[in-house]
Amino acid sequence: MTDFVEKDCQETPLFDPRILLRLDPSKFKAGYKNGVSPLHPGEHLHIRPLSIGDYEKGYLDLLKQLTAVGDVSKEDFIGRFSQMKSCEDTYFIVVIEDLKSGQIIGSATLVKEQKFIHHVSSRGRVEDVIVSDLYRGQQLGKILLDVLVALSQDLGCYKVSLECKDKNVEFYTQFGFQKTEGQNFMQLRFFD
Ligand code: 16G
Numbered sequence: 001m002t003d004f005v006e007k008d009c010q011e012t013p014l015f016d017p018r019i020l021l022r023l024d025p026s027k028f029k030a031g032y033k034n035g036v037s038p039l040h041p042g043e044h045l046h047i048r049p050l051s052i053g054d055y056e057k058g059y060l061d062l063l064k065q066l067t068a069v070g071d072v073s074k075e076d077f078i079g080r081f082s083q084m085k086s087c088e089d090t091y092f093i094v095v096i097e098d099l100k101s102g103q104i105i106g107s108a109t110l111v112k113e114q115k116f117i118h119h120v121s122s123r124g125r126v127e128d129v130i131v132s133d134l135y136r137g138q139q140l141g142k143i144l145l146d147v148l149v150a151l152s153q154d155l156g157c158y159k160v161s162l163e164c165k166d167k168n169v170e171f172y173t174q175f176g177f178q179k180t181e182g183q184n185f186m187q188l189r190f191f192d
Helices: 002-012 052-057 058-061 074-086 141-152 165-172
Strands: 045-049 091-098 101-114 122-131 157-161
Touching: 002 052, 045 141, 052 074, 052 091, 052 101, 058 101, 058 122, 058 165, 074 091, 091 141, 101 141, 122 141, 141 157, 141 165
Parallel strands: 122 157
Antiparallel strands: 045 091, 091 101, 101 122
C-alpha cells in the first residue's frame, strides 16, 4: 500500500495530461522529417507534463545544461512543484522522457501570465527550453516549441513571447516568433 501511495505521488503531474492530448495537430508549425512529429517524438520517447518523480529522472541535471541550478534537495523540489501546481492554470512544464533510460531529456516551460489588459486576457511566456546534448539533432526542440505554441493558443493567450540568444533567433522564427521593431529585452540581475 505504501508503495502504491509512493508511486502514485511520484506520478503526480504538474497539470492535467489531457490538456496535451486535446491540442490541434493542425496548429503545429515546424516542418519535420523522418516521420518525427509532436505526436511521434521518436522510439521510446514520451512527451508529458513534468511529474514529481522527475526529480529522480535527471530533470535538474538537464536544466544544468541551460544555466545555473544549484543544489536543489528533493524537499526544495517538491516545495516548488507544489507551489506551481497550486497556481491553477498557470505553470505548464512539458518534458520528454526517454522510457528506455528513464531519464528526462528535454523540457520547456509555458507560463500563462494573467492580465487585466486585452479584456482580462493572458500572455504566454516560453521559458527554460532545453534538450539534452546527447539528443540534439532529433528535432526534439521543434517538438517542444510546437507543443508550447499550440498550448498557449489553446489556453487563450493573446500572445506568446520568449527571450533568447542571437544564435537561436532563426530557430524560433519557424514557429512565427518575430523580433519586434523598437522593443527590447531588458534585465537587472541580482545574483546568479
Ligand atoms: C534563456 C531561456 C530562459 C531562461 C534563461 C536562463 C528560453 C527561450 N530562454 O534565455 O527561459 O530562463 O535562458 O538563463 O529558453 P539565465 O540563467 O542567464 O537567466
